[in-house]
Amino acid sequence: MDVKQTVYVVDDDEGVRDGLSLLLATVGQPCELFASASDFLEAYDEETRGCLVLDIRMPRMTGLDLQEKLIEMGSRLPIIFITGHGDIPMAVEAMRRGAVDFIRKPFREHGLLDRINEALAVDDTVRKQATDRKAVEERLAVLTDREWEVFKRVADGEMNKVIAADLGISERTVEVHRGHVMKKLGVKTLAQLVRIKIEAELILAA
Amino acid sequence: MKPSQQVLELATTVPGATTDDLLHKLLANLTALLGARRAYVTEVVDQGVSRTVASWEDDKRGPAREYKINGTPCAMVMRDGTQVVDCALGERYTLDESSLGYGCQSFVGSPIVGHGGERIGQLCVFGASPLGDPEMASALVAMAAVRVSSELEHRQQEAALAQSEAYSKAIVATAAEGIVTVNAKGQIESFNRAAEKMFGYSEKEIVGQDVHVLIPEQYRNQHAQHVTRFFETGKASIIGTGREVTARRKNGSVFPIHLAASEVSLGGERCFAGIIRDVSEQKAAEESLRATERRFRAVFDQRLQLVAILSPAGIVLEANQRSLDFTGLQRDQVIGREFWATPWWTHSPELQQRMKYAIQAASQGESLQFEVTKPRKDGELGILNLSIRPIMDKLGEVVFLLCESHDITEHKQAAEEARDHRERMAHVSRLSTLGEMAAGIAHEINQPLTAISLFSQAGKRLVEAGQFDKMDEVCFKLNEHALRAAEVVERMQSMARQGENLKELVDCNELIESTVRLAESEARIYDIQIEFDRGTDLPPILVDGVQIQQVALNLLRNGMEAMIAFDERKGCPINIATRLNDHKEIEVAVTDCGGGVPRNRMDKLFTPFSTTKKSGMGMGLSISQAIIRAHGGRIDFCNTESCGARFWFTIPASEKESHNGR
Structure with missing residues (x-):
């Protein structure tokens, strides 16, 4: 990882923020502290990387409120919820909405740091996938709709004749589209074409 | 007439x-x-002055005279007894x-002697010529004087008797008591005015009647x-003593009298006098007094109060039965x-001492009341509950x-x-409240615990890494958060405490x-802010602090619950x-903005077990x-104008402290 990821801590309790920042400092983990959800939202942008350690109970805007807001904004920042006694129903809701995990106060040392590392890893993966996906999407985006249809069917091993019949076009036209696809995607063989499709499907499915 | 005959006549002069x-x-x-020529009977009026009682001058009655005896032969008579001047007077x-x-020549005087031997006057005779036989004259005059003395004494006695009779009659007539005399035959002989009044008979109509008319029929026998019996044995049941009997008026009505009878013998005839006092008024007064006494007795001996009457020095004069029975004492x-x-x-x-002081104070006119x-x-x-009250005269x-x-x-005991x-x-209610608040309290304790856990984990790593420079701060923080947790526990504990009935002087704002x-x-859980407006210069209050906190907490929680149930509360604080x-x-x-108390709930708000909440007992x-x-x-x-309710309570400021000016 070229850029060190940051742990964003949002908790209304100063003691908890203090303790977390000191603990993270001892393991060399940079962190930023916020006393409220709105403070964090002000600082947040799409480039924010790392993970969010978020108190589920806070005045004004709760942890769940903030999660909802981030989802709306298309953020994929992994969230670890801090929950207390009796917050399980809220934690379940948070997980359903895609939170990485929740940890109950008070924290066990390894529990907390492990979860944070996992979350950071998830962030990494998500970011990498996002990059790959972007490349694939950009690559596939050069194809016209008709070329996209032909590409999927060719990669699935369908005969030109069948494709032509299904699409209601001539076999010759299918061949022209296929030539354009190979050229646009920069592949020479059918095998290469098949691999691109499988990779794309994997990434896009993630 | 021979002188001897004259002397005889003189001696035998019979009373006219x-x-x-x-x-x-x-x-x-x-x-x-x-x-x-002249003769006089005189009596002494005053020292040196006499007057004539009878006078005979020149063979006829003379005028009454009053004269000074000094320098006259009469003075000698008064001093020395019989005197004779036979000539040349x-x-x-x-x-x-x-x-x-x-104008007379001779004088013979002899003193008239009173009952006790004193000279009360004299008999004196004046002659126009010298006396032929002075000795004879002296003897005759002295004899006549003795006769006069006895006559005057008799007259005096009669007068005294007449006066005494007049007095008796007056007394009998005007006496307040009725006086009735009855002869031996039982006939009424006299009946005075008071008796007339009492019985309604006039003396005229009653005299001669049998005394039985004055006695009710049932007592006549x-x-x-x-x-x-009196006549036979001489034993009297009434004579000489008085007794209360019943008498009968002319109109037939009966009335109580006090009768004192005495036996009088008049000229050998037995007769009875009765002195009668109408005692109906006295009886009525006595009866009324007895009734009053009975009433006071009833009050005094009633079953509720313990009553004692003490002298101002504290000696028990009287104590009612209840007061004796209460402790099981004898009078x-x-x-x-x-x-x-x-x-x-x-x-x-200690109580004895106190009682002593109380009696001293009461004897000075103070009224006291205290518990004993x-x-x-x-x-x-x-x-x-005892009170001591002085009773004063006019x-x-x-x-x-x-x-x-x-x-x-x-x-x-009932109050206790x-x-x-x-x-x-x-207490139950407080415990129940704490139960309801458990989530909030757990959260409250979890916060410092979490901080402690984090600081200790960090500290461990710092120690492992040999970085001791930050340990000071870590330990400080550890302590700080541990205390913070302890505070929460303490607050909760004091709420959970069983009431000790201890009232203490406390500062209301602190409470x-x-x-x-x-x-x-x-409030944090529900995301509600609590505003606290502290009053200034509040005197301390004498209260059971936990209970007052309980009330304030109850009002705050009710307000918050109302605000949660009322959707438009966002951002609105609750105020105390x-x-x-x-x-x-x-x-x-406590003023909330939770929509206020619905009209149909107002009456029952303070009634136990009436609640609109899903949880809770409705006891708060x-x-x-x-x-x-x-x-x-x-x-x-009351409901506020700004869509909420205001609940308030008051506690009297402690008087004790306000006296000290604190």
Whole structure:
């Protein structure tokens, strides 16, 4: 990882923020502290990387409120919820909405740091996938709709004749589209074409 | 007439119709016998002054005269007894025209002696010529004087008797008592005016009638028997003593009289006098007095109050039955003793001392009231409310002390039970509240615990890495958060505490501050802010702090719950304010914005078990009310204009402290 990821801590309790920042400092983990959800939202942008350690109970805007807001904004920042006694129903809701995990106060040392590392890893993966996906999407985006249809069917091993019949076009036209696809995607063989499709499907499915 | 005959006549002069006639006849005989010109009977009026009682001058009655005897032969008679001047009277005495012997030659005088031997006057005879036989004259005059003396004495006795009779008659007539005399035959002989009034008979119509008309029929036989027995045995059941009997008026009505009878013998005839007093009024007064006495007795001996009457010095003069029965005492154990030394108080020397002081104060005119313990018959100590009150006469002098007390043991016990009950309910309610607040409290404790856990983990790593420079701060923080957790626990513990009925002087703001802290644990969960407006210059209050906190907490939580249920509350805080109101009471008011109390709920708000909430017992407000009332305060509510409710309670400021000016 070229850029060190940051742990964003949002908790209304100063003691908890203090303790977390000191603990993270001892393991060399940079962190930023916020006393409220709105403070964090002000600082947040799409480039924010790392993970969010978020108190589920806070005045004004709760942890769940903030999660909802981030989802709306298309953020994929992994969230670890801090929950207390009796917050399980809220934690379940948070997980359903895609939170990485929740940890109950008070924290066990390894529990907390492990979860944070996992979350950071998830962030990494998500970011990498996002990059790959972007490349694939950009690559596939050069194809016209008709070329996209032909590409999927060719990669699935369908005969030109069948494709032509299904699409209601001539076999010759299918061949022209296929030539354009190979050229646009920069592949020479059918095998290469098949691999691109499988990779794309994997990434896009993630 | 021969002189001897004259002397005889003189000696035998019989009384005439009146003394006056007798005296003049005597004087006439005497002058004739002695051949004298004038004769007088005189009596001493004053020192040196006499007057004539009878006078005979020149063979006829003379005028009455009053004269000075000094320098006259009469003075000699008064001094030395019988005197004779046989001739030349005018030469021996200076006699002017006013003198009895003016122009006379001879004088014979002899004193008239009174009952006791004293000389009360004299008999004197003046002759125009010298006396032929002075000795004879002297003897005759002396004899006549003796005769006059006896006549005058008799006259005096008669006059005295007449006067005495007149007095008796007057007394009998005007006596307040009725006086009736009855002869031996039982006939009424006299009947005085008072008797007339009493019986309604006039003396005229009653005299001669049988005394039985004055006696009611049913007693007549009895009377007859008494009279008979008296005559036979001389034993009187009524004579000489008085007794109360019943008498009968002319109109037939009967009335009580006091009759004193006496036996009188008049001329050998037995006769009875009865002195009668109408005692109906006296009887009525006595009866009324007895009734009053009975009434007072009834009041005195009633079953509720313990009453004792003490002298101003504290000696027990009287004690009612109830007061004796209460402790199971006999009269002689208290009557005549010093109040504080009676078995009522000997169980407590302290109480005895106090009683002594109280009696001293009461004897100075002070009224006192206090609570005491007194042993009961069963050996237990009863609790009584005792008052000592001075009773004063018209001059304001304390004449005795009235000590009353009544048993308030049961009342006290009931009050204590009620208080215990209230305490228990309050405690249960507090526990229940804490249960409801468990989530908030757990959160509140978890925060510092989490911080502690984080700091200790960091500390461990710092130690492992050999970085000791930050350890100072870590330890400081650890301590800080541990204390913070302890505070929460302490607040909770004090709420969970069983009531100790301890009232302490506390600062209201401090009390409310700590309540706000407790409520904040929940407020944070519900995302409600609590505002606290502290009143300034509040006097301290004497309260059971936990209970007052409980009430404030209850009001805060109710307000918050209303606000949660009421959707439009967002961003609106709940307010709690303290102040000193116009009645010098501390007022604590909680104002929410939870929509207010619905009209149909207002009446039942303080009724137990009436709740609109899903959780909770519905006891909060009714217990709060009981707590506040027990502290002498009030609790009430109203809806505010800004769509909320305001609940407030008051607690009287502690007088003790306000005197000290704190």
